[in-house]
Every structure is written in structure tokens, then in C-alpha cells.
Amino acid sequence: MPAKYFEIRWHARAGQGAKSASQMLAEAALEMGKYVQSFPEYGAERTGAPMKAFNRIADVPILVHSSVESPDVVIVIDDTMLGHPDLVTGVKEDTIFIVNTTKDIEFVKEKLGISGKICVVPATDIALEEIKRGIPNTVMLGAIAKVTGAITLESAEKRIRKTFGKKFSEEIVEANIRALRRGFEEVKCNG
Amino acid sequence: MAELKNWKEIPIGGIIDKPATAKEYQTGTWRVIRPVYQPENCINCMMCWLYCPDQAIKIEVVDGKPKMRGYNYYYCKGCGLCANVCPKSNDKLPEEKRAIVMKPETDFQD
Amino acid sequence: MPEVKNRQAVTGAQAVANAMRQINPDVVAAYPITPQTPVVEYFAQYVADGVVETEMIPVESEHSAMSAVVGAAAAGARAMTATAANGLALMHEIVYIAASSRLPIVMPVANRALSGPINIHCDHSDAMAERDSGWIQLWAENAQEAYDLTLMAIKLGEHEDVRLPVMVNFDGFIISHGVEVVDFLDDEVAKKFVGEPNPKYPLLDVENPVTYGPLDLYDYYFEHKRQQIEAMKHVKRVFKEVAEEFEKISGRKYEVLDKYMIDDAEYIMIALGSTAGTIKYTVDLLREQGHKVGVIKPWIFRPFPKKELQELLDGRKAVIVLDRAASFGAEAPLYEAVKSALYNVSSKPLIGSYVYGLGGRDIKIEHIKKAFEDAFSGDLNPDEERYLGLRE
Amino acid sequence: MALNIMQLATMFADKNPGITQGHRLCPGCAAPNVAKFALMTAQSLGYTPVVGLATGCLEVSTTIYPFTAWNVPYIHNAFENVGATISGVETAYRALAKKGRIVDPNKKYAFFAFAGDGGTYDIGLQSLSGAVERGHKFIYIVYDNEGYMNTGNQRSGSTPAGSQTTTQPVGKKLPGKVQLKKNIVEIMAGHENVYVATVSTSEPMDFFKKIEKALEFDGPAFIAAFSPCVRFWRVNDDKAVDISKLAIETGYWPLYEVERGVYRITKKVKELKPVIEFIKAQGRFRNLLKRSDADEIIGELQEYITRRWERLQILEEATKDKPIR
Structure with a gap:
């Protein structure tokens, strides 16, 4: 029986931290005993250029090393990229979009031109409020946990404590945990 | 020259595992002019020893002082630098007054 | 099967650098080149933080990286470098010298296409250009294997019947920059596995001076090549022994x-x-x-x-x-x-x-x-x- | 301690000074004496030498398998990389000393790299520059015979204008090499924290003194040794020292040192002899002398030498007691 991988594609601009976010997602899934992959698509990106990153999550060791073509989830870190055809390439009927935006679901739906499930979360705003910096990564992890169940809030929290605990003050770690939880609570989906 | 060894008999990596093996190699056969030492004219200044590129000058230490004791013809290539740097062997001196005289190798039997 | 204590999601580069940390080589000389760069960066941080005893030489080119590890390995040190693509090509001449001098240098290679036109992504043209250089070539499928094979490479290359340098190939970006799950050995277990180096003809043994790299003419060069051919014949047997020992400590089985x-x-x-x-x-x-x-x-x-x-x-x-x-x-x-x-x-x-x-x-x-x-x-x-x- | 020749002769009366007999350099070659002078100095001062060589005459002729004319540890790697190779050896020394393996803690090690001008001025310059910039403790000695003499007199960056070579020969149309010799001393002195000096076997006391300084200097040292190639400079086998003396007396090869930016001329020449005396003494300039533009080319060289000499005196005065660090 071929293994089933849960596949995620991230869209962001270089410098927005999508690579780190995808790695944190992988680590959070690892906390749950899953097998994971996280890899960006490399070009000669300079700050601001559109970029992609990918995740695979599975219950068994992951063998495939090609890029993700039909993602189960598409994450959009920067809503100014909505409308870019790359965002909908290879999407399936049941592909879920999670978009960092202050706009509503209808707006996103129209921009993307798809009929599937769409979730929105004002991740940058939440990050600014909680962490005082516009880095949406931890908020997005919370949203992903809620929408997909690929990771749990607990595993993400554990990972944030491990990763950030080494480098930052307790205050910053707690701010990120709050951001994570708010992502979980405040993400809104259609259907 | 020693018999050539096979691949199982030599150290790996092209390494020469003993120092100074070239001392077996006779460079004296290259010589066409031979320096001849005339000790009666030598002041033991050691210039020949210092400059001999082939370390073919024999030295003996007597009472803490180095003394020239002629040539090691096994190595001497006959360049003549010893005679050139010798303060007691310049061209203006008659041969019998020089400490080192350069003579054609064909003058010798050995 | 030994219990997995240390499972991490890391890039292949991190996995390889961590193997190098556990090996704790005497000397590492390296020059950064995409996609090998993070290997050098992680290792340089280990050196800077004092978690390894390694003396690192931040050379001015890959050519000098390989030249310096040849010098270090000949001196009697356990020496490593790492490279990719054009860097490996720049080393080419000295890659041959390392093998023919029978120096068991280990070199992870993050495989990347050779120019031109310039391209930084994965293919195997870099390593393939060195396939007849006299190096053992190991090839990893993923970050786990890159880690495992780097550890095994030390024992394989340094084995008395082999004494050859080893290239550990792992795909550039795909493995070097991709994050995957890797089970690491405990430091003590890894260190015990690789063991202490046992250099042959160390240059710094000044009581027994040796000459490395003489002019080797038609009367002996061929014999030295025959020795290299013979050493390669022992590799598969020794790899089997090393892999069996590795399986005991890791539960992971490797074969040819x-x-x-x-x-x-x-x-x-x-x-x-x-x-x-x-x-x-x-x-x-x-x-x-x-x-x-x-x-x-x-x-x-x-x-x-x-x-x-x-x-x-x-x-x-x-x-x-x-x-x-x-x-x-x-x-x-x-x-x-x-x-x-x-x-x-x-x-x-x-x-x-x-x-x-x-x-x-x-x-x-x-x-x-x-x-x-x-x-x-x-x-x-x-x-x-x-x-x-x-x-x- | 100033070494003298009698002491050295006493000390090395019955032992080899690193390099031994049985090497196959040309009769009268200056290169083995460059190595001998340096290694004798080191050993007489209690150092244990470890040597690296770049491909070249000295390397090829001293280590023809299974013969080695060295009784000290010796490594040759390739042509262009002796700087990096000795970096590796020296670094291994520090690593092994720290770990208590192989290295004898009771010995003072001295790391030498020898290379010809091809391996230094040209193909090995990057490797040398890198090693000096990194500050490895080693002494790099170029035996400068002004061309690729090992392979039969091809042009190098050190070949002087007007010298006949096989790769930039004087022809019916082209005048041979017209470019001046590269000023390697100034290039190396441009590195920070380095001791740089020129030496000649014709001035042994100066040579020994500079090696001693290099050994005691806290950092890398670069020594340029004038090393006549009697064969391709087309002079008699016994003339290496004579030609070296002429080089110094004409200012063609000034003896000086640069220590952390401080210049010091170590052999003051009251009045330089004209460079034509140096040129006329050697067959390698014979074709130049036959040319109608010989005076022009030699005139330019003379002008350069005179100015360089003046400049060195100015630098000596200006940098006196003013080390850059």
C-alpha cells in the first residue's frame, strides 16, 4: 500500500519567514511522532520576490523527494500575492487555502477564483499586537492546527518553547504562544 | 641501483619511509672537472663547505675547529663553485699556491 | 533495536555538520559554496562555540581546502572538508593527489550541477567528474543516510586495508536544504564508533622523517597505482564490516x-x-x-x-x-x-x-x-x- | 645570537642540514644552498624543521622515488599550493599538540615552504597570499631563478625584461619579454603582520640573520632568495655567487626587509654599479644586446632600479620606528 502524505504548499515573499514557518510546522509535527519534510524552492530570491516552501507530513518515513504538486493545503502569507496563478496550480477540489489577510473570505475567493474551502486569519495584525513585530509565523501555525489537525496546538506550543526558549526571553516566548492560540481561535473558514 | 621492487614490497602512497635515501645515489659520475685539494694552501675558512651545493666537502672537527679534509668524490659534480669562492684559489694565484685547483676528470685514473 | 533518543527535524546540511561535530576531526579546511555552505556554517559555529576541538582553516578557495587537508592528513591529523560542484572541480587535481597519497580524508559533497551556464541546483555531474580519482564514493538518499554514511566513511577510509579518501554524496538543496527526520546517535556512541585515528607515516613524527609526494617515474608509478587498485578491492568487504558494526549501534542496516x-x-x-x-x-x-x-x-x-x-x-x-x-x-x-x-x-x-x-x-x-x-x-x-x- | 660560518661548519661537520647529498640539481645550482642556509639556521637555533615544497627544480631533483635527499619531514603536494599545504601541516601541528598526539612537546617545530618563482609569483600566489593572510606560523622561501627552469626556461612573472625564454623568445618581429619582473616583495609586504625580506646566498650572514628573525617573528614570514640558475642564465657552473654579488652591487636585487611595515635596507651599497654589468655577465641577455633597441630597454631597467633604490631609502627613513601595528 503506498503511503499517504499530507502535503502543504506555502506562498510568501522572500524574507517573510515562510521557510522558517514551514520548518516549525515540520518540527511541531515531529513532536507528535510524525515523519516530516520541509523544503523551500530555491532560485536566486532577493527580498520581496515570490517564493514557495513545502511540507510533507506522514505516519511513516517519507520517501518522495520531488516537489509538492497537488497540495492538500495552500498557505498564503502575503495577501498581495492573491491572484498570482501559481497559487492555484495543482490544487484539488478539497485543497484548503489558509490566507493571512484582513480581508474577508469572499474577497479571497474571488481573487483566487476557486470554489473550495478558504480560511482567513489576520495573522500579521495579531502578531503586531502580541509580539509587537509583524512576523505572522506562529499565528499561522495556530490557524493550521485548527483547520487541518496536521499538528496540535500542544505540539506547536512545545515546539515554540523549545525553539524560541533557546534564543529569546520568556516574555517573547509567551507572546508567541498567545499569538499561536489566537491564530487557532481567530481563523475563519467558509463551508 | 638496487633491484626494482614489486607493488607488494613498497610502502603505499608513494611515500619514502626513510630519510636521506638519496645518499646512495652517486652524483659524482656527472663530474667533468675535478676540484683537487691542496691542504698546504688552505686556511680552513669553510667557504668551500658553505657553498658546495652537493655537500661534498669533508670536514673534521679538530679541537673544536672545523678542518677541510678534501672531497667526497662520490657526490662532487665538479661545478667549481668551491674554487670560485675560495679566497686562496683565485685565477691570479699560480696553481701551486691555490688551495683548490680544478683539473679535467680525464687526468685521473680512478 | 537501540532506542531512539534523539530524533530531530533537520536539514541534510545540519545532519552532516552534526556528524562532523561528533567525529570532532583534528582539522577542517573548507570554503563555502552553494549548496554546501550551511555545512561549513554550522561547523564553523561549533568551532566558534568550542563544542569541537577542531582547528578550522578558513581557506581562500576549494583548491586550498583540499591542499590543506592533504597537508593536515599527511601530518597525521584526521582531516575533513566539504564542497560541491565548481568547488569540487577546482579541487580536481588535488583530489587525485589525496587518493594517491593514500590519505583517508572524508569529504561530504552536496551534489550540484557543474557550470556552465552556472546553475546551483542538484545533479551528479560534479561527483561523476571525480569517479576515477581514486576516492571511495558513498551516496546518500536522504539526510539520515548522509549523517550515517559520514560517520561510516571515517572508519571505512581509515581502515588499514583501505586507507583511501571518501566522498559522501548527498543531493544539493533536495537533501542539503530540505528538512527531514533524522535519528542521531548519542555523542558518546558516535565517538566510540569512529574511534581514534591511527595515521600511517605521520609527517610530524619528526624522529622518523618521511617524504610525501616524490617524483615517481615510470619505474615505480605503475606499482603505486596497482596498490590503489588493490585498496579499492578491499572496500566492499570493509564497508560490510563497518556497516554491521554501525547496525549494532543504530539499528540501521547498510549494504553495498x-x-x-x-x-x-x-x-x-x-x-x-x-x-x-x-x-x-x-x-x-x-x-x-x-x-x-x-x-x-x-x-x-x-x-x-x-x-x-x-x-x-x-x-x-x-x-x-x-x-x-x-x-x-x-x-x-x-x-x-x-x-x-x-x-x-x-x-x-x-x-x-x-x-x-x-x-x-x-x-x-x-x-x-x-x-x-x-x-x-x-x-x-x-x-x-x-x-x-x-x-x- | 649571530651565527657564524665556523660554528655552523662545526655543528654540521658530520650531519646533513635537512637537505642531503645525492640530489640531482644541476652542478653549481644555488637552490640547494638556499634550502641549506635556511635549514642550518633553524637547526642551529634548536628548531626542528618540517618542509613543504612546491613542484619545481628543488622538489623534482631531490625526491626521485625511491630516493629522497631530505632527512627532515618533507611534503610535496602540487605546483600551486605549497602555501595551503603547509597551512594544513602547521594547523595539524597545533591540533595534534593540543590533543597530545604525535607531536613531541619538547621540540620547537619550524615550518618551511620552498617554492620557485613560478610556484610563487604566478600559479601559487593565491595559495601563498591566503596562507599569509590567515597568519599561519611558517616561513615561505622563494628560490627565485627568474623562470620555469625546471622545465627548460619558460617565462614567469619573475623573468626580467630582455631575458631570453622559450615561451616569450626574441623573434624577428617580437622583442621577447618587455615587462619588468613582478615586485613580489611589495606584494607580500602588503599583507598585514608579516615579516618580509630579500636574501642572497652571496651574503650568508645577512641570510642567517633574516632566517633567525623569521623564526622568531610572531607570524608568517616571506623570504625572497636570489637563486641564479647557472644553466639557463647561461653562465659558468661556478658563477652563482659572483652573479648574486653583481645583482646586489647593481641594485638589481636589493637586500632589505619589511617588518610590520618598517623598511630596512640591510646591505647599503654606496654607489650602485650600472645594471649593464649584471646583464653583460649572463648569456640569457645575449639576444637583447644584439637588438637595436637594447639601449632603450636597458635604460628603462636602469631607471627603474635607480628609482626603486631611492624609494627604498625614502621608505626606510619614513618608516623608521613606525611599525604599522
């Missing part, structure tokens, strides 16, 4: 060849590196449809596992060889070697050559399926090179 679903396989695909994983997945898909397919991935490419492949491939219906490098004007390197190995098997399979993934071009499951399907329909031509993922 990684075999997947081949027992009853009629169609066998052969590939190096990360693509072998994608092929394994494709094999699972095709098996579900009833096709008897399998995959073989050489963990060792130099010395070439000819005998092992002959035994496994004799009598199969078809063998498909995937190369991530071209050999201009000749057959692709892995294919050429496999084809040559099949010359004297009693029942020759059909055989086909597929070149893929040059300059980082993605290799997809459909590509692999297509090559298998060619084999199913008997449409393989031993004299035709085909291309996967290329716009014809």
Missing part, C-alpha cells in the same frame, strides 16, 4: 546496494541519491497495480558494485538506469557501468538509459512511471539514451 522490493521483481530501476526514494514510492504505486517492480540504489558507486549487480540483475526482464548526469559523447555514467556489468550474465535483461534532473529539474512520479511503462511494453533500446522531464 540498497534493495527495495526486488525479490520477485521483473523490472528493476537503478538510481543514485534522493531520487531512489521517489522511485521506491512509485514502486509502491505500481505494485498496487500488480506490476512486479523494484529499485536498487548503490550506496557505494566507487568501487562499483559490479558483482553484486550481476547476481541481482541476471535473469530479470528489464533494467532501467536513471542518471542525474550526462556523459557527452558517451553513455551516462551509471548506465554505462551497469550495462558493462551485464555483459557476462547468463540471462541478460532488457536495458534502458534515462537521464533526468539536470540542473535541479524536478523528477516526478509520472516520469518514473513512464520509464517503467516503457519497460513493461518491451520498449527499451540499450543504445538509446532517453530523457525524463525534458522538453523535446
